[in-house]
Amino acid sequence: MNNETQEIPCISTGSPGLDQGIRGFPKEDFTLVTGAEATGKSILCLQFLLASLKNDERAVLVTPSPVEETLELAEGLKLSIQEYIDSNQLIILQQKTKVSGILRNREDLEQMLDALEAEILPWEPNRMAIDSALPLIGMFHPDYRRSGLLSTLKGFGKMGLTTMLTTRMPATSEAMAVKKALEENSGCTIHMDEQRRVDGDTQRRLVCRKARTVQPPYPVFDFTIEDSLGIQIGDANKTPLSSPAEEVKMKPQQKRSRHSLFAAAAVPKKTTQSSEEAESPDQPKVPEKTRQPQTHPPKSAVSFMAPKKNEDAPKS
Numbered sequence: 001m002n003n004e005t006q007e008i009p010c011i012s013t014g015s016p017g018l019d020q021g022i023r024g025f026p027k028e029d030f031t032l033v034t035g036a037e038a039t040g041k042s043i044l045c046l047q048f049l050l051a052s053l054k055n056d057e058r059a060v061l062v063t064p065s066p067v068e069e070t071l072e073l074a075e076g077l078k079l080s081i082q083e084y085i086d087s088n089q090l091i092i093l094q095q096k097t098k099v100s101g102i103l104r105n106r107e108d109l110e111q112m113l114d115a116l117e118a119e120i121l122p123w124e125p126n127r128m129a130i131d132s133a134l135p136l137i138g139m140f141h142p143d144y145r146r147s148g149l150l151s152t153l154k155g156f157g158k159m160g161l162t163t164m165l166t167t168r169m170p171a172t173s174e175a176m177a178v179k180k181a182l183e184e185n186s187g188c189t190i191h192m193d194e195q196r197r198v199d200g201d202t203q204r205r206l207v208c209r210k211a212r213t214v215q216p217p218y219p220v221f222d223f224t225i226e227d228s229l230g231i232q233i234g235d236a237n238k239t240p241l242s243s244p245a246e247e248v249k250m251k252p253q254q255k256r257s258r259h260s261l262f263a264a265a266a267v268p269k270k271t272t273q274s275s276e277e278a279e280s281p282d283q284p285k286v287p288e289k290t291r292q293p294q295t296h297p298p299k300s301a302v303s304f305m306a307p308k309k310n311e312d313a314p315k316s
Contacts, residue, residue: 045129101141109148109155
């Protein structure tokens with residue numbers, strides 16, 4: 001490993017074996033996790049968040065799934081998150097799916113980021129997991145999708161967030177181009193799948209396709225899913241695979257109506273809501289300066305709801 005990779009700040013992935021193999025995820029950057037349904041992506045999200053929560057820090061989970069499903073998954077693996085919701089350490093935002101193409105340019109994007117900053121920055125989280133990224137990708141107009149999505153993820157880093165986002169494998173050429181752009185700009189890209197062995201059994205694999213924290217060739221790990229532990233990394237195969245199995249395709253997105261994007265899925269106390277309305281002009285990129293949230297964010301077509309910060313809850 002050279003000095004350049006050693007100097008990249010990292011934070012724990014939540015899996016000790018994966019930390020040992022790739023040193024962790026790059027801090028204030030984003031990690032892309034791809035794979036078929038039920039390959040372990042959501043479990044890795046929970047472990048990633050728990051690594052922060054167990055250290056008395058705060059974290060954000062953005063998901064289109066009902067909070068009950070997230071709690072059921074966590075409790076089924078004995079990775080309880082309810083206590084962190086109750087103590088206001090974990091913010092769960094439900095990502096609504098009835099939104100399509102409403103972010104068309106830089107001004108729309110700035111309004112959305114200002115609204116999100118106003119909701120989550122008072123909580124001072126340091127991690128965010130987006131499980132899954134498909135509704136987020138769908139809210140961008142196709143002409144602005146790649147550049148807008150990348151600007152959004154860079155914007156999260158400027159908020160001090162280390163972000164992990166999951167997605168299933170793309171089916172269309174346009175979706176494939178978005179995935180490629182995310183891979184090229186990510187701090188780390190991981191693919192999770194199952195391989196059938198000669199004896200007929202299946203073996204779960206975690207394929208590191210890119211990591212700024214280590215030198216190539218990137219490792220391929222066998223892994224299991226264990227109660228109370230989550231994803232447990234086994235031996236690493238240092239010979240990278242030329243083509244990881246990516247046969248499971250994403251379902252084509254249905255036409256969606258204009259609607260708010262996020263709502264508080266887990267509300268420990270009271271809730272507040274800020275709604276915003278959109279404007280138009282067109283420029284492709286968020287400026288590279290550090291973002292400062294506006295005191296009164298402009299109106300946007302996207303709204304966010306999060307629990308009020310509980311001043312009595314323990315601070316990180």
